[in-house]
Amino acid sequence: xxxxxxxxxxxxxxxxxxxxxxxxxxxxxxxxxxxxxxxxxxxxxxxxxxxxxxxxxxxxxxxxxxxxxxxxxxxxxxxxxxxxxxxxxxxxxxxxxxxxxxxxxxxxxxxxxxxxxxxxxxxxxxxxxxxxxxxxxxxxxxxxxxxxxxxxxxxxxxxxxxxxxxxxxxxxxxxxxxxxxxxxxxxxxxxxxxxxxxxxxxxxxxxxxxxxxxxxxxxxxxxxxxxxxxxxxxxxxxxxxxxxxxxxxxxxxxxxxxxxxxxxxxxxxxxxxxxxxxxxxxxxxxxxxxxxxxxxxxxxxxxxxxxxxxxxxxxxxxxxxxxxxxxxxxxxxxxxxxxxxxxxxxxxxxxxxxxxxxxxxxxxxxxxxxxxxxxxxxxxxxxxxxxxxxxxxxxxxxxxxxxxxxxxxxxxxxxxxxxxxxxxx
Numbered sequence: 001x002x003x004x005x006x007x008x009x010x011x012x013x014x015x016x017x018x019x020x021x022x023x024x025x026x027x028x029x030x031x032x033x034x035x036x037x038x039x040x041x042x043x044x045x046x047x048x049x050x051x052x053x054x055x056x057x058x059x060x061x062x063x064x065x066x067x068x069x070x071x072x073x074x075x076x077x078x079x080x081x082x083x084x085x086x087x088x089x090x091x092x093x094x095x096x097x098x099x100x101x102x103x104x105x106x107x108x109x110x111x112x113x114x115x116x117x118x119x120x121x122x123x124x125x126x127x128x129x130x131x132x133x134x135x136x137x138x139x140x141x142x143x144x145x146x147x148x149x150x151x152x153x154x155x156x157x158x159x160x161x162x163x164x165x166x167x168x169x170x171x172x173x174x175x176x177x178x179x180x181x182x183x184x185x186x187x188x189x190x191x192x193x194x195x196x197x198x199x200x201x202x203x204x205x206x207x208x209x210x211x212x213x214x215x216x217x218x219x220x221x222x223x224x225x226x227x228x229x230x231x232x233x234x235x236x237x238x239x240x241x242x243x244x245x246x247x248x249x250x251x252x253x254x255x256x257x258x259x260x261x262x263x264x265x266x267x268x269x270x271x272x273x274x275x276x277x278x279x280x281x282x283x284x285x286x287x288x289x290x291x292x293x294x295x296x297x298x299x300x301x302x303x304x305x306x307x308x309x310x311x312x313x314x315x316x317x318x319x320x321x322x323x324x325x326x327x328x329x330x331x332x333x334x335x336x337x338x339x340x341x342x343x344x345x346x347x348x349x350x351x352x353x354x355x356x357x358x359x360x361x362x363x364x365x366x367x368x369x370x371x372x373x374x375x376x377x378x379x380x381x382x383x384x385x386x387x388x389x390x391x392x393x394x395x396x397x398x399x400x401x402x403x404x405x406x407x408x409x410x411x412x413x414x415x416x417x418x419x420x421x422x423x424x425x
Contacts (some may be wrong), residue, residue: 001141004156004183006343009064009294010285012163013053014147017305019107026264040151041213047412051361051362051363051364051396051399051400051402052361052362052363053360053361053362054360054362054365055360055361056358056359056360056365056403056404056405057081057086057358057404057405058405059152059153059405060078060079060080060081060149060153061148061152062078063064063076063078063149063150063151063152063153064076064152064413065151065152065154065380066151069380070347071113071114071115071347072114072115072116072150072347072348072349072380073114073115073116073418074115075150075151075348075380076150076151076413077116077148077149077150077415077418077419078148078149079146079147079148079415079419080147080148080149080153080407081147081407082142082146082147082204083141083142083145083146083147083356083409084142086147086356086358086407087358087365088135088138088141088356088366088367089138089366090135090138092366092367093137093138093140093141093367094137095337095339095340095367096137096141096354096366096367096368096369097129097137097140097141098337098340099336099337099340099341099368099369099371100125100126100129100352100369101126101129101130102334102335102337102371103332103334103351103352103371104122104126104129104352106332106333106334106351106352107119107122107126107350107352107353108120108122108123108126110350110351110352111341112267112350112351113346113347114346114347114348114350116148116243116350116408116410116414116418117196117350117353117410117411117414118343121411121414122352122411123409124144124411125144125145125411126207127292128140128143128144139341140366141354144411144412145354145408145409145410145411145412146409146410146411146412146413146414146415147356147407147408147409148407148408148409148410148414148415149405149406149407149408150348150349150380150381150406150408151253151380151381151401152381152402153381153406153407154381154403154404154406155189155357155359155381155382155383155404155405155406156381156382156383156401156402156403157342157359157382157383157384157385157400157401157402157403157404158376158383158384158385158397158400158401158402159364159384159385159386159387159391159396159397159399159400159402160248160343160374160384160385160397161248161249161338161386161387161388161389161390161394161396161397162251162252162328162388162389162393163241163244163245163248163251163252163394164251164252164253164254164260164389164390165236165237165238165241165242165245165251165252165253165254166236166237166238166254167179167234167235167236167237167253167254167255167261168234168235168237168253168255168256169234169235169255169261169367170212170235171235172235172256173189174237175235175236175237175239175256176235176243177235177236177237177238177239178226178227178231178232178235178236179232179233179234179235179236179242179253179263179320180221180226180232180233180319180320181231181232181233181266181319181320181321181336182231182266182267182319183226183229183231183319185206185207186204186205186206186215186259186267186269186270186319187204187205187206187207187212188202188203188270189202189203189204189205189212190202192352194401202271204267204268204269204270205270214270214271215269215270215271216269216317217269217315217317218269218271218311218312218315218316218317219273219315221269221310221317222312227411228410233320233321233322234253234261234263234320234322236253237375238368239308239310239311240297240300240301240307241297243300243311243314244293244297244315246317246318247375249263249264249265249374250263250265250323250327250328250329251262251263251348252389261322262322262323262324262327262328263320263321263322264320264321264323264327264329265319265320265321266319266320266321267318267319268316268317268318268319269315269316269317269318269319271315271316271317272315273314273316273375274313274314274315274316275314276296276310276311276313276314277296279310279313280296280299280310285299285306285310286299286403292398293398294398297328314402330343330371330372330373331343331346331351331371331373332351332371332372333371334350334371336371336372336386337371337388338386338387338388338389338393339385339386339387339388340369340386341369341370341371341372341386342355342357342368342369342370342371342372342383342385342386343370343371343372343373343374343377343383343384343412344370344372344373344377344382344383344384345373345377345378345379345380345382346370347375348379348380348381348382349370349408350370350408350410351370351371352369352370352371353369353370353408353409353410354367354368354369354370354408354409355367355368355369355370355383355406355407355409356368356406356407356409357383357385357402357404357405357406358404358405358406358407359402359403359404360402360403360404361400363396363400364385364400364404365402365403365404367382367409368385370383372384381406383406385397385400385402387402
């Protein structure tokens with residue numbers, strides 16, 4: 001879905017880690033004038049919702065952070081507490097069970113890059129999940145799963161949501177920022193086909209004569225490199241909102257007639273991401289208390305020319321497609337669910353697997369299912385919680401920054417097999 005997110009957004013924007021949005025006293029700039037044909041409605045600011053604090057469970061002793069680990073297996077795995085002993089509510093378990101059922105058809109067929117499981121390992125739990133009755137979700141997870149701690153288990157979680165911005169299917173006054181689909185000349189090359197040393201590495205670019213060159217960057221695209229090719233799937237009212245949407249990766253466009261068009265991530269130009277929040281802070285353009293999404297937006301709108309130049313220092317550019325079915329869609333190509341789906345690094349968490357988070361915020365704690373990935377979500381025990389759509393989701397995701405402990409839920413017997421040194425079948 002988002003190949004970034006609000007939480008990942010703050011992580012991406014600050015080039016550190018994806019989310020504390022709306023500092024006190026900072027609001028987005030809006031107009032009090034009624035909208036006209038040449039002026040799209042202004043985005044309404046939404047305040048962060050603070051969560052009740054909590055004391056996370058400690059990680060299991062013996063797990064250590066391994067520098068340079070590239071998978072969960074190389075990071076090290078130790079057995080965690082029994083699922084039955086976790087402070088797991090039936091409500092959280094029921095939401096996770098519904099998301100797990102959605103993931104199962106893909107989960108049992110996937111190749112797991114973590115090195116922990118194979119698709120067939122999940123078949124028994126997936127078969128059993130179909131018959132779980134009301135009020136039995138917590139029992140189901142206790143019967144079919146064991147917990148595993150990857151590395152030192154110390155987790156960091158942020159949040160993302162499906163934003164809604166003003167847009168139009170056609171260009172018209174007030175809607176001047178193009179939203180592009182994937183260009184036909186954007187080529188992805190698998191470098192592993194050329195050298196075993198480059199296995200798993202990919203680059204994107206375009207063919208220019210007989211040379212393969214980097215694809216157009218943000219500046220070139222905004223200055224018209226893709227204009228006139230019929231790639232515009234819609235037009236946004238606010239270039240600043242559109243910039244941040246490229247981090248979120250999906251959105252609802254509120255159309256002039258009141259209708260809604262849903263769009264989702266379709267590709268990226270292959271250029272490196274630059275977090276403008278850190279850049280602006282390092283240059284003294286904003287203070288520490290302004291380094292949130294809303295704070296950045298307010299500064300960019302108040303300084304349009306300088307703001308445009310700052311945004312262009314992020315050469316990365318995201319392309320979109322219209323979504324017509326259920327959604328938004330996660331990295332599995334399946335719908336993600338608010339307060340149940342989480343983005344993770346597929347090298348450390350099997351995509352589709354349940355994850356228990358015990359965090360210093362009550363709203364982030366509970367059982368989640370890894371159904372998405374994100375540009376800022378890298379490494380062991382790094383998660384981005386999904387909260388759905390609307391003002392409440394934005395308020396929660398905007399302020400989500402939680403630390404604590406993470407345990408994967410894996411099919412029973414997995415940890416013993418790994419400890420014995422037996423390879424994944």
